[in-house]
Structures are given as C-alpha cells and as structure tokens.
Amino acid sequence: MAFDYDLFVIGGGSGGVRAARIASGEHGAKVGLAEESRMGGTCVIRGCVPKKLMVFASAFPETFEEARSYGWDLGDALFDWSAFRTRLEAELDRLEGAYRNTLTNAGVTIHDTRATLVDPHRVRLASGEEFTARHILVATGGWPFVPEIPGKELAITSNEMFHLDELPQRALVVGGGFIASEFACILHGLGVEVCQYYRGAQILRGFDDEARGHVATAMQARGIQVHCGTDVMRLEKTHTGIRAIATDGTEREFDLVLYATGRRPNTRDLGLEALGLTLGRHGEIPVDRFSQTAVPSVHAVGDVTGRINLTPVAIREGHAFADTIFGGRATAFDHELVASAVFTQPELGSVGLTEEAAREQEPIEVYSTAFRPMKTAFAGKPDRVMMKLIVSQASRKVLGCHIVAPEAGEMIQLAAIAIRMGATKEDFDRTCAVHPTMSEELVTMRKPTRTA
Numbered sequence: 001m002a003f004d005y006d007l008f009v010i011g012g013g014s015g016g017v018r019a020a021r022i023a024s025g026e027h028g029a030k031v032g033l034a035e036e037s038r039m040g041g042t043c044v045i046r047g048c049v050p051k052k053l054m055v056f057a058s059a060f061p062e063t064f065e066e067a068r069s070y071g072w073d074l075g076d077a078l079f080d081w082s083a084f085r086t087r088l089e090a091e092l093d094r095l096e097g098a099y100r101n102t103l104t105n106a107g108v109t110i111h112d113t114r115a116t117l118v119d120p121h122r123v124r125l126a127s128g129e130e131f132t133a134r135h136i137l138v139a140t141g142g143w144p145f146v147p148e149i150p151g152k153e154l155a156i157t158s159n160e161m162f163h164l165d166e167l168p169q170r171a172l173v174v175g176g177g178f179i180a181s182e183f184a185c186i187l188h189g190l191g192v193e194v195c196q197y198y199r200g201a202q203i204l205r206g207f208d209d210e211a212r213g214h215v216a217t218a219m220q221a222r223g224i225q226v227h228c229g230t231d232v233m234r235l236e237k238t239h240t241g242i243r244a245i246a247t248d249g250t251e252r253e254f255d256l257v258l259y260a261t262g263r264r265p266n267t268r269d270l271g272l273e274a275l276g277l278t279l280g281r282h283g284e285i286p287v288d289r290f291s292q293t294a295v296p297s298v299h300a301v302g303d304v305t306g307r308i309n310l311t312p313v314a315i316r317e318g319h320a321f322a323d324t325i326f327g328g329r330a331t332a333f334d335h336e337l338v339a340s341a342v343f344t345q346p347e348l349g350s351v352g353l354t355e356e357a358a359r360e361q362e363p364i365e366v367y368s369t370a371f372r373p374m375k376t377a378f379a380g381k382p383d384r385v386m387m388k389l390i391v392s393q394a395s396r397k398v399l400g401c402h403i404v405a406p407e408a409g410e411m412i413q414l415a416a417i418a419i420r421m422g423a424t425k426e427d428f429d430r431t432c433a434v435h436p437t438m439s440e441e442l443v444t445m446r447k448p449t450r451t452a
C-alpha cells in the first residue's frame with residue numbers, strides 16, 4: 001500500500017521535532033508533522049526556556065545585594081516586568097521561528113493544526129483532511145492538572161505565568177514539585193510575597209531527602225513561607241483578591257494563586273483507545289523500550305509516555321525512535337542515570353540514586369558536607385551549600401550525587417559524565433581539586449559521614 005507519508009508526527013515539541021528532523025533530514029523519510037499550538041512545544045513556549053529566563057531575572061536582587069558587600073554602589077535597582085515580558089516574548093518568537101525553519105530545512109511538511117488518529121495508519125486533521133502514514137508518532141506532551149476544588153477557575157497554571165499583565169504583590173503557589181518550587185523562588189526573587197502550600201511532608205518528592213530539606217530550609221530562610229502538610233480546600237473571589245481556605249484552618253488572601261500540582265499526558269480524544277490501546281492511570285501511553293505501542297505502527301515519545309518528563313529525555317527518545325525505524329539501527333534510550341536540575345534558589349542538581357533508594361538496594365557509604373561558600377560568606381550571608389555522594393560499599397562505584405548550590409545544574413552535568421562512566425569513590429579522590437571552587441568538595445570528602 002502506498003502511504004502519503006512514511007511518518008506522521010503529532011506534536012511539535014521537544015520529542016516530535018527531533019524525531020521528525022532526524023527521520024526526514026538524516027534518514028530521508030517523507031515526514032508530516034501537526035502542531036496545534038506553537039512550534040517548539042512546552043519547553044520552548046511555556047516551560048524550560050521562559051522559566052529559566054525568569055529564573056535569571058529573579059536572581060538579580062541577590063546579586064545586587066552581594067555586590068554592595070563587595071563595594072559596589074548600585075543605587076536603587078527597579079524591575080520592570082512589562083519590559084522583561086516584551087523581551088521574553090520576542091525571544092520565544094525567535095525560537096519558535098528557528099524550530100520551524102529547522103523542520104522545513106529538513107524537508108518536513110508542517111500542518112499547523114490539531115491531528116487525531118483514525119486507524120493505525122491514518123490521521124485526521126481538524127479540517128477533516130486525512131493522511132495515511134506507514135508510522136505514526138504521538139508526541140503530544142502533557143498539560144497542567146488542577147484538582148477539582150471549588151473556585152479552581154480563579155487559579156492559574158504555569159501556562160499563564162509568562163503572560164501576566166503585572167506582577168502580584170501576594171502569591172500562593174500550590175504544589176511541591178520542581179515547577180511549583182521554582183516558581184515560588186522566581187516570584188520571591190521578583191519581589192512578590194510568596195506562600196507555598198504542599199500537602200505532602202516535604203517539597204521536591206523523589207529527590208534525595210537531605211537535599212530536599214536543604215532546599216526547603218534555604219527557601220524559608222530567604223522569606224518564602226513553605227507550608228507542608230497543607231492543601232487548599234476552596235478558593236473564593238473577594239473585592240481585593242482571592243481567598244484561599246486551607247486544610248490547616250487558615251484563610252488567607254492573595255492576588256495570584258498558581259497551581260503547579262502536576263501534569264497529565266495529552267491523550268484525551270486522540271483516538272488511541274479506538275485503536276485498542278489501553279492507556280495508563282493518568283492517560284499515559286504504554287510503550288516498549290523502542291517507544292513502540294501495542295499497535296506496531298503507532299509509537300510515542302516524551303511526556304505523553306510518562307517515563308521521565310524532561311526535555312532532553314523527550315529529545316533522546318525521539319532521536320532513538322527515528323534511528324530505529326528509519327535509520328536501520330535499533331536504538332533504545334537508556335533511562336538510567338539521567339541527571340536533572342531544579343532551578344530553585346539555591347539550585348538542586350541530582351544524578352543517580354538517592355540515599356533512601358540506594359540503602360534499599362545495597363550497603364552504602366554516604367559522604368555529605370554542608371558549608372558556607374566563599375562568595376556569599378564574604379557578603380555576610382548565612383547560605384550553605386550541600387554536596388553529597390552515595391557510594392556502593394561493594395563496587396566502590398558512586399551511585400548518586402546530589403548538590404544544592406548556586407549553579408548546581410551546571411555542576412551536576414559534569415559529575416553525571418563521571419558517574420555514567422562508572423567512576424568509583426577512589427576515582428573522585430584521585431582527581432585533583434580546582435581551587436577555590438565549591439565543587440572541589442566533591443573530590444576532597446575523605447571520610448564517610450555514615451554507612452547504611
């Protein structure tokens with residue numbers, strides 16, 4: 001049977017764009033791609049990129065404060081949200097254009113519309129037009145999930161954070177994951193009074209306990225009111241803002257309520273169930289290690305599969321899919337030892353096992369240190385940095401590394417290479433320090449803090 005396309009990709013985000021570009025540009029497949037919103041997807045339009053730019057914007061007040069301790073006279077520093085937002089929007093437009101060009105240069109046909117599946121080899125666009133394809137890749141990502149509480153329509157999600165007309169004076173962030181914690185820090189850095197409610201015992205679930213505690217303490221020390229074990233029961237509109245009635249019995253008023261309580265895969269009404277696919281509990285698409293679903297011609301990559309919801313993972317999955325199907329090279333992305341960063345202030349960088357998970361696996365040694373780094377100590381600030389290595393007693397391999405420090409995201413990327421290569425604690429010890437740095441502590445921790 002002759003198909004209109006070798007590959008039809010639904011979703012122009014991190015995973016879909018990479019898969020389409022490699023399949024077409026490198027392996028010569030005829031590729032169509034449908035994107036219902038803006039090219040680039042969550043990461044570029046409403047995720048990593050605008051978020052990181054806001055992180056940068058929000059970090060300046062601390063820098064100014066430190067600068068004064070170093071002898072600088074800066075006068076009054078004022079932040080102009082609308083000037084920043086205008087530049088931010090221009091940057092996103094530029095990036096969206098770059099993604100579009102990359103695809104067209106690679107020979108991909110772009111359909112700026114929603115697409116759904118009709119059968120294992122057929123997609124339908126919103127216009128009713130249909131295309132057949134030998135393979136279909138679902139890369140539709142995820143969408144913020146807001147629980148059903150009275151007044152939920154008064155809250156915004158991370159999607160709207162980048163379009164605020166003005167900054168609020170008082171904000172409530174609901175949620176304890178990396179997105180909630182990052183936005184709590186961003187808003188605080190921009191001068192907003194921030195309260196964070198999280199129903200669990202500690203924010204940043206899934207990360208190393210000691211590191212989570214360190215970040216939470218640092219956020220609180222900066223003035224963010226982190227309330228764990230607290231959830232919102234209902235939201236009410238008042239004359240002057242939004243009242244949040246919480247499970248701890250408090251009623252407080254805010255100008256902005258941001259719900260960052262998780263994301264759900266974008267699979268609703270895509271036509272997947274009609275193909276005979278059974279979706280996961282939250283709507284995620286089950287796939288094998290080559291990103292193939294139970295319907296052989298249908299594949300899925302990225303957040304929609306609910307494996308590890310990070311941009312570089314979606315990109316690698318998309319690339320591996322294209323190499324497997326069109327490059328004649330069966331390639332499975334290895335989801336082990338994926339490093340990640342939480343861009344709170346201070347940042348948290350993490351790779352490998354947490355102390356809690358490692359303890360369950362085998363006998364370990366833990367090397368952990370917390371200290372006041374030179375730069376902020378000089379400025380008279382109480383900030384402490386945390387570095388931690390989890391080491392296998394048997395193999396001596398470093399099983400995990402967790403860093404809470406300014407630029408921890410940059411540090412963990414490099415530590416991840418060594419750990420991925422199977423570095424032992426003794427390899428770390430043999431590595432000569434770079435002095436004076438914060439990360440030199442990673443190669444100078446001689447005695448285990450504890451064994452388990």
Ligand SMILES: Cc1cc2nc3c(=O)[nH]c(=O)nc-3n(C[C@H](O)[C@H](O)[C@H](O)COP(=O)(O)OP(=O)(O)OC[C@H]3O[C@@H](n4cnc5c(N)ncnc54)[C@H](O)[C@@H]3O)c2cc1C
Pocket residue numbers: 010011012013014015016034035036037038039040041042043044046047048051113114115116139140141142158179266270301302303304308309310311312314
């Ligand atoms: C606020 C925030 C901050 C984040 N920060 C980071 C970070 O710092 N680092 C990191 O690694 N990750 C971060 N992430 C996660 C990262 O953005 C995602 O993991 C990544 O974008 C997933 O890529 P994807 O290709 O699976 O999906 P997406 O990028 O979500 O792309 C899916 C695309 O499909 C389109 N689509 C959906 N349904 C259809 C349809 N039926 N027809 C046509 N098009 C459709 C959507 O419009 C979207 O453009 C962040 C996410 C958020 C929300």
